[in-house]
Amino acid sequence: GAGMPWRLLWLLCAACGCLRAAAKTLRGGFASAAARREPWRPVARFQFHGDHAVLCVRINNVAVAVTKEARLHLFKAQEWQELHSGAQQHSCAEKFSKAQLTMTVNHTEQNLTVSQVPYPETWYVFYVDKFTCEENYSESEDIQFEMVLLNPDAEGNPLDHFSAGESGLHEFFFLLVLAYFLTACIYAQSLWQTIKKRGPMHTVLKVLSVALLLQAGSAFANYLHFSSYSKDGIGVPFLGSLAELCDIVCQIQMLYLLLSLCMGWTIGRMKKSYSRPLQWDSTPTSTGIAVAVVVTQGFLLIWEQFEDTNHHSYHSHHGLASGLLIGLRVCLALSLAAGLYQIITAERSTLKREFYITFAKACILWFLCHPCLATISVIFREYQREKIITIGVILCQCISMVILYRLFLSHSLYWEVSSLSSVTLPLTVSSGHKSRHHF
Numbered sequence: 001g002a003g004m005p006w007r008l009l010w011l012l013c014a015a016c017g018c019l020r021a022a023a024k025t026l027r028g029g030f031a032s033a034a035a036r037r038e039p040w041r042p043v044a045r046f047q048f049h050g051d052h053a054v055l056c057v058r059i060n061n062v063a064v065a066v067t068k069e070a071r072l073h074l075f076k077a078q079e080w081q082e083l084h085s086g087a088q089q090h091s092c093a094e095k096f097s098k099a100q101l102t103m104t105v106n107h108t109e110q111n112l113t114v115s116q117v118p119y120p121e122t123w124y125v126f127y128v129d130k131f132t133c134e135e136n137y138s139e140s141e142d143i144q145f146e147m148v149l150l151n152p153d154a155e156g157n158p159l160d161h162f163s164a165g166e167s168g169l170h171e172f173f174f175l176l177v178l179a180y181f182l183t184a185c186i187y188a189q190s191l192w193q194t195i196k197k198r199g200p201m202h203t204v205l206k207v208l209s210v211a212l213l214l215q216a217g218s219a220f221a222n223y224l225h226f227s228s229y230s231k232d233g234i235g236v237p238f239l240g241s242l243a244e245l246c247d248i249v250c251q252i253q254m255l256y257l258l259l260s261l262c263m264g265w266t267i268g269r270m271k272k273s274y275s276r277p278l279q280w281d282s283t284p285t286s287t288g289i290a291v292a293v294v295v296t297q298g299f300l301l302i303w304e305q306f307e308d309t310n311h312h313s314y315h316s317h318h319g320l321a322s323g324l325l326i327g328l329r330v331c332l333a334l335s336l337a338a339g340l341y342q343i344i345t346a347e348r349s350t351l352k353r354e355f356y357i358t359f360a361k362a363c364i365l366w367f368l369c370h371p372c373l374a375t376i377s378v379i380f381r382e383y384q385r386e387k388i389i390t391i392g393v394i395l396c397q398c399i400s401m402v403i404l405y406r407l408f409l410s411h412s413l414y415w416e417v418s419s420l421s422s423v424t425l426p427l428t429v430s431s432g433h434k435s436r437h438h439f
Contacts, residue, residue, distance in 0.1 A: 024149045024161050025233030029142030030059075030070060030105075032131045039092055039132050040084065042124035045077070046149040047164035047383045049120035054158040055112045056148040057105060065105045065143050068129040073099035074114070077122035092133035096126065105143070113158075120164030120383040148233055161233035164383040170230055172391055173223035180216040194409065201408045204257065208408070211253045212401055218246035219394070248301045252294055254397075258336065258363050259290045265356075266339045293332070300325045326371045333367035336360070355407065362403040369396030 026044055034041075046055075057072065059065055073096050075083075083095055090098075100123075103112045114123065125147070131137045150158040151167070162170070195205050221243035229235030263285075300321050307319035340360040347353045373392040377385040 024163060026147045027145070029144050030127045031142045032068060032129055032137070032140055035127050035129065035132045036137060039126070039128070043127045044125040044147060044149060045122055046125070047120050047122050048114045048117050048151060049164040050117060050152040050156070051115050052152045052156055052158055053114040053117065054150045055114065055125065056109070056150065057103070058109045058146045059105060060144045061141070062106060062108060064141055068131065068140060068143070070105040070127070070129045070143060072103045072105060072112070073126045073128050074101040074112070075099055075124045075126070077124055080124050096128050096133070119381065122382065161230060165386050168387060169390065170223070170226040173219055173226055176219045176394065177223050180219060204261070204408050207253060207257045208401065208404055211250045211257070214246045214250035214253070215397070215401070218243045218250065221246065244305060248298070251301060252298050254366060255297055255332070256290055256294050258366065259293060262336050262339050262363070263289060265343055297325070297328060300328065326374055329367045330371050333364050336363045336367070358403060358407050362400045362407070365396055365403070366400040369393050
């Protein structure tokens with residue numbers, strides 16, 4: 001009964017293909033009408049750091065820019081939020097006059113240096129012209145622009161397209177892809193042979209392997225995107241979205257695997273049935289619950305993507321979808337832990353108990369790493385948070401997968417736990433293959 005949920009997943013995830021990735025080379029038009037309608041909407045945001053960061057603007061129509069008195073105003077995010085939400089009411093013009101840096105746009109190409117940034121922080125760039133805060137407005141053409149935001153590199157030259165919150169991720173994904181490649185070279189063949197044998201853990205290993213391939217695919221797509229991004233500040237948005245998509249499908253697949261196994265055991269225990277512990281349990285109840293939770297998580301993951309169109313898998317958790325996702329993961333971890341705890345306490349066989357305890361550890365690590373890291377990240381500066389969450393979650397989930405692989409591949413344990421086919425909890429098989437119920 002595992003075919004149906006996957007078809008559903010692909011439908012769910014097809015919606016993700018249209019996501020765009022945020023670039024730090026921005027192209028578009030400065031529009032007076034849009035600036036008037038939403039003057040508080042920044043045209044760009046970037047985490048500058050160091051002594052010599054640069055904002056470079058190229059425009060194609062200097063005459064129009066001069067007529068409109070086009071300007072760019074730069075604010076530190078924190079000061080802008082204080083200004084915007086403060087008790088004092090400032091007029092539109094007053095607010096913009098308090099900008100930390102202002103640049104009049106009147107040349108084909110101009111640079112603005114952002115210097116002495118004591119520690120990396122987010123800056124907002126606003127487009128303002130003479131119509132933005134005025135009552136009267138006459139139609140005027142947009143100014144086509146290209147804006148490049150650069151941080152200083154290791155030598156101090158402003159050549160680095162990555163904002164402070166992204167620096168280091170490119171190298172991380174390179175190392176991750178390398179690790180996946182080396183692991184594949186060492187273990188792929190023996191794993192393939194094990195799966196080909198079609199033992200009792202056949203389905204579980206197949207699903208686990210697909211999830212691992214999706215994770216590796218996501219890392220590789222991210223690496224390619226970042227490699228391109230480091231050269232032009234745009235990257236390959238399609239690859240950024242593909243990495244997100246792989247990650248979403250992987251999350252959903254692992255959720256379905258862990259939930260089905262756990263519920264299969266729990267229901268088997270309640271019925272004291274003779275079904276097999278490491279086959280998918282597909283009673284209508286367990287499939288129904290698993291599909292409902294999977295659809296909920298899929299919906300929240302996709303909603304989170306649209307809420308935050310940045311190109312990394314673990315977003316800064318300001319949105320409602322992110323909050324709900326964290327809540328869902330905590331609930332899943334607690335309910336699976338509760339279910340497994342009951343199974344473990346009722347289990348007499350030490351070997352089986354060890355098996356379920358290890359499985360519980362992997363489950364809890366898989367679901368709780370994201371909420372825990374999101375909570376811990378609060379004590380760090382804003383620019384470090386996303387990196388901590390992204391790197392931390394990927395590493396924790398890799399460890400969780402390794403634990404599960406080792407668990408399902410350790411044959412000796414397997415023979416004991418499932419007697420290669422016939423029994424589930426709370427049954428044990430005596431050496432004479434007489435089944436005894438444990439009450």
